[in-house]
Amino acid sequence: MDVRVCAAEDLARLRAQWPTPGSDVHGAHVAAQQRGSASYLVAWRGPMPLGSAMVNWDGCVGANARSTYPGCVEIHHLQVRSEQRGRGVGAELITVAEELIRSRGHTRACLGVAAENPGAARLYRRLGYRPTGVRDLTAYTWIDEDGVAHDEIEDDELLVKCLDAQRPAGLSAWRAALPDP
Numbered sequence: 001m002d003v004r005v006c007a008a009e010d011l012a013r014l015r016a017q018w019p020t021p022g023s024d025v026h027g028a029h030v031a032a033q034q035r036g037s038a039s040y041l042v043a044w045r046g047p048m049p050l051g052s053a054m055v056n057w058d059g060c061v062g063a064n065a066r067s068t069y070p071g072c073v074e075i076h077h078l079q080v081r082s083e084q085r086g087r088g089v090g091a092e093l094i095t096v097a098e099e100l101i102r103s104r105g106h107t108r109a110c111l112g113v114a115a116e117n118p119g120a121a122r123l124y125r126r127l128g129y130r131p132t133g134v135r136d137l138t139a140y141t142w143i144d145e146d147g148v149a150h151d152e153i154e155d156d157e158l159l160v161k162c163l164d165a166q167r168p169a170g171l172s173a174w175r176a177a178l179p180d181p
Ligand SMILES: CC(C)(COP(=O)(O)OP(=O)(O)OC[C@H]1O[C@@H](n2cnc3c(N)ncnc32)[C@H](O)[C@@H]1OP(=O)(O)O)[C@@H](O)C(=O)NCCC(=O)NCCS
Pocket: 077, 078, 079, 080, 081, 084, 085, 086, 087, 088, 089, 090, 091, 092, 112, 113, 114, 117, 118, 119, 120, 121, 122, 123, 142
């Protein structure tokens, strides 16, 4: 699996291999990347796109999250194609997003997750993201198995990870690694 920032020359292949009828989701994400407000990461196996995620350089998407955690970079629009789920693609997208965030000198990454998505929340917790109690209504687009894009609004809780913290060695280290607002 290769996870990389979507290059202009990847866009045609992405649209052909992972079409999103009714809404050019990939094009919109690449346009945001060209404006400098985000990086669009795509996971590939050979010519086949497996999933994708946006890294939002403008900070958190939700207003409550932004004001509580200014300077926190949000990983957003994380999606793995349905037939590819449960094989580590989502975890790898998040790991590469964190490397990118660290490489630009940021020390905190965050994700929003809805109460109705306990599987995703479990994955994020396993990767070191901690609940904050900060909630926002978040608009996002997801692509169903027929490639149709759906616009949704969900009530997300912000989960935060300190990227410079080492893996906790004990309870005090674990406490020290908790994100302060
Ligand atoms: C959530 C999502 C990105 C995870 O990607 P993934 O490649 O399936 O995840 P990984 O293989 O790296 O990790 C597996 C874990 O993902 C979580 N998961 C969430 N939804 C899952 C699904 N439909 N199938 C498999 N795993 C899923 C589980 O916690 C699983 O761990 P478990 O074995 O302990 O149950 C992916 O399932 C997805 O695209 N879901 C639909 C869109 C979505 O909910 N996006 C996140 C918005 S916050």
